Amino acid sequence: MxxxxxxxxxxxxxxxxxxxxxxxxxxxxxxxxxxxxxxxxxxxxxxxxxxxxxxxxxxxxxxxxxxxxxxxxxxxxxxxxxxxxMGSNPRGHLKVNASIWFGSLTLTPLVCDYLNQYPEVNISLSLTDRYVDLVEEGFDVAIRIGELKDSTLIARKLSMFEVAICASPNYLAKAGTPTTPDELIKHQCLGFTNWHHQGGWQLIQKQLGAKFEQVPRFESDNGQALLTAAVKGIGIIMMPKELMRKDIESGHLVELMHDYLPPARPIHAVYPSERQLAPKLTSFVEFLRNNLHL
The missing domain is CATH 1.10.10.10 (Winged helix-like DNA-binding domain superfamily/Winged helix DNA-binding domain)
Structure with missing residues (x-):
């Protein structure tokens, strides 16, 4: 064999x-x-x-x-x-990782456009909300949202995204509308379990020098689950505004505390240094840099 x-x-x-x-x-x-x-x-x-x-x-x-x-x-x-x-045309197989929601809603249309432009490249798109080890799991590139951990990976900034804090009208009618971060302690704040230390709600409390220690009534490692909970009135959600835009525009969610939002955060393509010369990878990253507009 x-x-x-x-x-x-x-x-x-x-x-x-x-x-x-x-x-x-x-x-x-x-x-x-x-x-x-x-x-x-x-x-x-x-x-x-x-x-x-x-x-x-x-x-x-x-x-x-x-x-x-x-x-x-x-x-x-x-x-x-x-x-x-050494070749001039991107070709071969590209293994890409991204979070479930960003990957399905924002990245997948761009992947399809890229494939139409580069017919000799094949892409496997893996979507998961857990943190993956690119080298151990054999990925060529991952798209990561937020500040990066220290890493030996090469990182290329693709775009920036805005964070929004939202709740459903039903939740606000029952619990009231918070106007400052200090008031969040009286509310149900939905938790994303994949937030790194000092991420998530701590980003808001950090501005005031306070520590947010509330145990969320509902938390998940999946953004779609958190959005569903927010729309159903379970609590207040904080995540990239782009991922909540349809529910905001439809009135299912209401934006809160505009004056206390964390600054816009980066979106990076990260990949092992030994793969940075491959045309399939460099062309894909450059395509995202030119076409990812949030």
């Missing part, structure tokens, strides 16, 4: 935690995943994965082999990126 493909399948099975998940990635059956790994084990004369009906664990040899496979596959990707960079 193809040794390189076997290594890729093995790494995927380890990282995804199951043969069935790896099978989905490579469009093969779980039995074929098992055959690839068995072939590697026979070649090495050692067991790589200790498998039971419920779980799998790397053996000591398997852990060492996994680490080496990751290095080898990374070097191959670097070599391919360097060769691709």
């Amino acid at each position: 193809d040794r390189l493909l076997g290594m890729e399948v093995f790494v995927s099975a380890v990282e995804l935690g199951s043969f069935s998940a790896a099978a989905e990635v490579f469009k093969i059956t779980p039995a074929m995943v098992s055959k690839h790994i068995t072939a590697l084990e026979q070649r090495l004369g050692a067991t790589l994965l200790a498998r039971t009906t419920r779980k799998q664990n790397l053996t000591e040899i398997g852990k060492n082999y996994y680490d080496n496979c990751k290095k080898i596959l990374g070097q191959i990707n670097d070599a391919e990126a360097g060769a691709e960079a």
Whole structure:
């Protein structure tokens, strides 16, 4: 069997935690995943994965082999990126990550426009509200909203977005309308669990030197869930205005506390430094810089 493909399948099975998940990635059956790994084990004369009906664990040899496979596959990707960079036309496969809501509402139309302009590029768009490790999970680029953590990744600023604070008319009729950040302690503030430390509501309290310690009655790691809760009158929401624009314009949400909003925050494309020369990546990032208008 193809040794390189076997290594890729093995790494995927380890990282995804199951043969069935790896099978989905490579469009093969779980039995074929098992055959690839068995072939590697026979070649090495050692067991790589200790498998039971419920779980799998790397053996000591398997852990060492996994680490080496990751290095080898990374070097191959670097070599391919360097060769691709010598070509003039963007081509190949681009794996992109973004948050669910921003990705589905704002980014997807731009991805379609990009694909129409560059017919030799294929894109896999993964949307999740959790923080992904680009290198570990094999992404070429991620679109991230807000201030970035310290990172070895390359970051290109694409645009800025405005934050808005909103609540439904029904909520305001029941609970009253807050006009200053100090009044928020008397209200139900919806919480986004993926906010980093000092993010979210702390951005408003920070302006007044106070600390916001309210435990939200409802919180989620999904922006759509929070918007639904806000429209249903569960509490007050703070998120990018662009993502709430339709509900604001329809009257389902009312904007609050304009004078206390945090400053506009950046949107970045971030990617590993070893991929920055690939035309498919540079053309995609430049396309977003020119066409993302919020």
